[in-house]
Amino acid sequence: MAGVPDVVGLLYRADWTRLSLAAEVNTGFDPGLQLKSMYAARPPSLRWDPPPELEDLGGFTSRRVTLLIAPGQRYREKSEDSASVRGCDGQRHWKWDPSHEFDVPRLTGLYAGPRAPLAELFSPAPLLSSFVLDVRGPVTACGRDAVYVVATPRPQPSMRHLTTRPYLKLDRIETIVDAELGILLHRQEMFDGQIVSLTQLTSVTLNPPEAADDSLFRPPPGSVIGEDPGERMREIFDHPGWQAAKTAAGLAAGGLGAWVRYSPFGRGDTTGFDPEPDMPPDEPEPPDPSPVSDEVLYLLYRSGSEAPELGATLHQWHDVAAMMSRIPDTARGIGYGGVGSFLDAVSDRVPRTHAMATIRAGGHGRYRIDYVIHPGKHQPKAIACDGQRHWTLYEDHLKVGTAAPPPSEVANLVDASWLLECRLSGGAEVTIGNRRGHRISITEGISPTQWLVFFPAEAVVDAELGVLLRLTCFADGRPATRGELRDVSTEPAEPGSFHIEAPPGVRTAEETGNPLADAVTDAPGPVGFAARTAVDVAKRTGDAVTTAKSFLDNLRRR
Numbered sequence: 366m367a368g369v370p371d372v373v374g375l376l377y378r379a380d381w382t383r384l385s386l387a388a389e390v391n392t393g394f395d396p397g398l399q400l401k402s403m404y405a406a407r408p409p410s411l412r413w414d415p416p417p418e419l420e421d422l423g424g425f426t427s428r429r430v431t432l433l434i435a436p437g438q439r440y441r442e443k444s445e446d447s448a449s450v451r452g453c454d455g456q457r458h459w460k461w462d463p464s465h466e467f468d469v470p471r472l473t474g475l476y477a478g479p480r481a482p483l484a485e486l487f488s489p490a491p492l493l494s495s496f497v498l499d500v501r502g503p504v505t506a507c508g509r510d511a512v513y514v515v516a517t518p519r520p521q522p523s524m525r526h527l528t529t530r531p532y533l534k535l536d537r538i539e540t541i542v543d544a545e546l547g548i549l550l551h552r553q554e555m556f557d558g559q560i561v562s563l564t565q566l567t568s569v570t571l572n573p574p575e576a577a578d579d580s581l582f583r584p585p586p587g588s589v590i591g592e593d594p595g596e597r598m599r600e601i602f603d604h605p606g607w608q609a610a611k612t613a614a615g616l617a618a619g620g621l622g623a624w625v626r627y628s629p630f631g632r633g634d635t636t637g638f639d640p641e642p643d644m645p646p647d648e649p650e651p652p653d654p655s656p657v658s659d660e661v662l663y664l665l666y667r668s669g670s671e672a673p674e675l676g677a678t679l680h681q682w683h684d685v686a687a688m689m690s691r692i693p694d695t696a697r698g699i700g701y702g703g704v705g706s707f708l709d710a711v712s713d714r715v716p717r718t719h720a721m722a723t724i725r726a727g728g729h730g731r732y733r734i735d736y737v738i739h740p741g742k743h744q745p746k747a748i749a750c751d752g753q754r755h756w757t758l759y760e761d762h763l764k765v766g767t768a769a770p771p772p773s774e775v776a777n778l779v780d781a782s783w784l785l786e787c788r789l790s791g792g793a794e795v796t797i798g799n800r801r802g803h804r805i806s807i808t809e810g811i812s813p814t815q816w817l818v819f820f821p822a823e824a825v826v827d828a829e830l831g832v833l834l835r836l837t838c839f840a841d842g843r844p845a846t847r848g849e850l851r852d853v854s855t856e857p858a859e860p861g862s863f864h865i866e867a868p869p870g871v872r873t874a875e876e877t878g879n880p881l882a883d884a885v886t887d888a889p890g891p892v893g894f895a896a897r898t899a900v901d902v903a904k905r906t907g908d909a910v911t912t913a914k915s916f917l918d919n920l921r922r923r
């Protein structure tokens with residue numbers, strides 16, 4: 366019987382681009398229930414009762430789809446209740462619809478590059494980074510050997526901000542995983558004990574003869590062709606009106622760059638003495654093309670699903686100049702080089718940064734971070750969460766709110782399951798700081814929560830805990846960012862480790878749920894005092910306006 370490690374490997378390695386397959390598909394959803402799950406997924410500060418109109422949206426609606434997939438990222442998909450057809454020729458997505466009364470040369474939002482058809486079935490890897498898998502046993506579906514797996518959302522708040530389909534609150538996802546291909550033969554999303562959506566294959570034929578007919582995957586005349594987003598943006602930027610805006614923006618950026626370069630303000634600094642300001646040299650290893658083992662994949666999955674308890678010292682370096690080198694010359698040249706001047710000024714002003722902190726993770730939703738070195742001014746001194754409440758300690762105030770994930774520079778290392786949505790290779794054993802690990806190469810994937818994670822990259826996965834002992838991102842062949850966990854221990858945390866008390870003389874501010882108001886709360890010194898006063902006046906004014914409007918409405922009704 367397949368276990369969780371086997372299923373993790375199956376889901377990760379499911380590769381629709383190599384399939385030759387014909388299938389009949391049933392797919393559908395309940396629009397009212399889906400909207401209710403969307404309302405339930407909102408944070409408490411943005412949640413309100415769903416309108417009663419949701420009850421009138423009708424019940425479950427479904428459709429049947431005929432699907433043909435061929436190797437080389439080609440597919441053709443036709444719905445039985447519509448004459449329209451969509452597909453991909455291996456390079457571009459297209460859609461043909463005879464109901465169009467006029468030619469549409471492009472369709473904004475239609476992917477230009479290949480994407481999986483019915484991605485919820487044929488690209489199931491995102492389940493690994495957001496759900497806990499429960500393998501129920503072997504089953505048969507569409508005449509194929511399969512495994513019945515129930516996926517339940519991880520306990521919240523997780524160590525990461527993003528999940529698959531984050532706009533929905535789901536009780537569970539019931540799936541049937543093909544025991545050979547790793548694709549899903551059946552996927553049923555549940556909310557409040559009811560089916561939100563259902564997608565299942567009702568028949569599957571491997572290597573069908575029609576998959577050899579390349580003409581079936583080419584767009585028919587009159588099709589809408591997915592455009593290259595870069596080409597579309599170039600067309601927009603070449604418009605005369607945009608040219609003028611680019612020039613103005615570039616000149617402004619050039620002036621701002623001069624201010625950044627020569628002003629006495631905004632210099633990068635750190636809190637405390639920095640014994641290791643420079644990023645350690647770390648040349649990229651030759652890429653290892655060998656596939657990642659099931660052992661390493663399961664380690665990555667465990668780091669998110671089991672959330673190990675650990676203590677460590679975090680180091681994070683950023684080479685700003687190397688990061689800026691990734692910006693293309695076409696963007697740097699905007700406005701007579703003003704944008705490039707601004708970027709160069711930033712690189713000269715803050716060529717590198719280094720942060721150092723002690724961290725303690727105590728399972729799902731519990732952590733504490735105490736910064737020893739933090740680049741820039743007015744940064745937090747400590748952050749903690751006990752799974753219910755969240756504290757952020759600044760120099761002059763303590764901000765308290767509901768539970769929240771940790772900063773991404775910590776989450777990306779402690780919960781490494783996001784790597785399961787990336788293309789990985791290698792896995793050779795290495796030793797770092799007396800801890801055994803596996804070195805893997807990352808060539809492409811989804812950047813989690815923060816633009817500072819980019820590819821190519823290398824990571825070392827701890828062989829016991831599955832956390833990342835090191836994550837290095839490269840630009841032009843040199844390290845641009847590097848994060849490390851040192852002095853890793855698994856000693857149990859002391860009681861009260863995940864709580865922060867306000868020091869004497871430090872005020873406490875409760876989070877409002879309004880990002881703008883909370884940002885104002887964090888502003889330091891006289892500027893922060895003035896901003897908080899302005900927000901308070903605005904709030905009182907808004908309350909007064911609301912009261913007056915209510916009074917006038919009452920008069921009008923009388």
